[in-house]
Amino acid sequence: MNRHLWHGHAIKVGALAGCTALVLSLTGTAAQAHGDIARQTLGAGDGWGSHGTGTTGGAAADAEHVYTVTTWAQFKAALAAGGDAPKIIKVKGMIDAVAEGCEAFEAEGYDFDQYLADYDPAVWGYDTPVSGPQEDLRAASAKNQDAGIKANVPANTTIIGVGRNAGILGGSLQIRGVDNVIVRNLTIEAPLDCFPQWDPTDGATGAWNSEYDAVVVYGSTHVWIDHNTLTDGRHPDSALPSYYGEVYQQHDGLLDVVRGADLVTASWNSFEDHDKTMLIGNSDSAGATDTGRLRVTLHHNRFEGIVERAPRVRFGQVDAYNNHFVVTEDQNYGYTFGIGKDSRLYATHNAFSLPDDVSAAKTLKKWSEAPLTAEHNHVNGRLTDLIAVHNAEIPAETLQSGAGWTPTLRTKVDPPRAVPAIVDHRAGAGRLR
Structure with missing residues (x-):
């Protein structure tokens, strides 16, 4: 019997219930390009994603x-069809990457109760990484989930939600080693790792380690992430169980930009109710691939419950x-901006809404010695030198x-006092104009 949290077996999402046929439906024509929101491109001067070829x-x-x-x-x-030829994929309704639940990925013989019994620290201890039949079966199960929920996005692709209620549940968009990708107007509920690994050597009391970002930009260039809502949704960390006295962590990142990725603009998104939200640069030892890259612009996004x-930034000019x-x-609450190895963060004209017991x-948060610019920011409506x-x-x-350095690729910069009203009414999925 497994205790994994998942939604696939419990919730029917609109018209998707019972829809299993693998059919690709053609829509639109090239003649509709003028005024077709699905054919919109990132504007000139709109952040690092507009640099060069745009x-x-x-x-x-x-x-x-x-x-x-x-x-x-x-x-x-649809992602696999047509190679790198320009394509538009319109997502209609909420599509579920794990409609059949975690059990669909389980390798034969995997038993979570047995896993817990085998690797209980009272039996296994804290000095040696876990190994043995149940760990092998957990890894095999995780491999099945990996293949099932990851979707590889090719070059020259636009993915866009149709209307106000379109998105992806439990899937992971992999933008890896490609150029020229747009993702817009989707509600993306973060994947739940069905098979986290117990690592007794992680810290003094061990930890459960999970995989799967909602969106990962890995070694890719010219990416625009716009007007999406990325969230833990129905499965906040507060609802996760604990085993061996540690939270059974099933979430990773919402949007990570890593491994030499470059020229990314993330605009008008809503990031909600998540722990480790956005990693720009994933390792202090990745200087050979990341130096001079990881150039990312973040503007008019809303972060709540993060x-x-x-x-958290390494190397990049963000x-x-x-x-x-x-x-x-x-x-x-831990922190907002993480200052990491060789980073060059330029953070200005932002607004912070903090409760009384959280200091500006x-x-x-300083992780490594690296300078930053943090000017013209407002905290609770007041100009604050962070x-x-x-x-x-x-x-x-x-x-x-x-x-x-000083950014030059900026659209209109709104006064920070006006940012809460502007961003709160326009950021996120379903608000694309």
């Missing part, structure tokens, strides 16, 4: 490469402006001001 996604797709999909199988088939990594960061009174000093407040209250992590 980001056009599948705007040039002909009629044979425009698809409407209503199931996960259709979605993956614990940390909004984002421009963050006109974002609204909302910390709720009852949430866990906590909005910055670096000065941080250094005064956390002198052991003194930060250096001055990122050493």
Whole structure:
């Protein structure tokens, strides 16, 4: 008997219930390009994604490469069809990557109760990584899930939700080693790792480690992530069980930009109710691939109920402006901007809404020695020097001001006092104009 949380067996999502046929439905024509929201491209000067050749996604797709999909199988088939020819994939309704539940991925013989019994620290201890039949079967099960929920996005592709209620449940969009991708107007509920691994050697009391980001940009260039809602949704960390005294963590990131990825704009998204939200650069040892890359613009995004990594940055020149960061009174909160190895964060004209018991000093977290610019930011409606407040209250992590560069690829910069009203009414899926 498994205790994994999953929604597939419990919820029917609109017209998707019972829809299993693998059919790709052609829609639209090239003649509809003018005024067709699915053919919109990233505007000139709109962040790092507009640098150089810009980001056009599948705007040039002909009629044979425009698809409407209503199931996960259709979605993956559309991604695979036509190679790198420009394509547009329209997602209609909420499509579920794990409609049959975690049990569909289980390798024969895997038994979670037996796993817990075999690797109980009272039996196994904390000194040696787990091994043996149940760990092998867990790994095999995880491999099945990996193949099932990951969707590889090819070059020259636009993925766009139709209307106000379109999205992906439990799937992981893999934008790997390609150029020119657009993802818009989707509600993406973060994948749940059905088979986290217990690592008794992780910290003093061990930890459960999970996989699967909602969206990962891995070694890719010219990517525009716009007007999406990315969230834990129905499965917040507070609902996860604990085993061996540790949270059975089933979430990873919402949007990670890693492994030499470059020229990314993320705009008008809503990031909600998540722990490790956005990693830009995944390793201090990745300088050979990441130096001079990881150039990312974040503007007019809303972050609410986020614990940390909004984002955590290594190496990259990251421009963050006109974002609204909302910390709720009852949430866990670590930090907003993580300053990592050789990073050059430029964070200005943002708005922070903090409860009384959260100091503005906590909005910055120093992981490595790296300068940043953090000017013209407002906290609860007041102009606040984030670096000065941080250094005064956390002198052991003194930060250096001055990122050493100035962004030029910015659209209209709104006054930070106006950002909450502007962003809260326009960011997220279903609000695409």
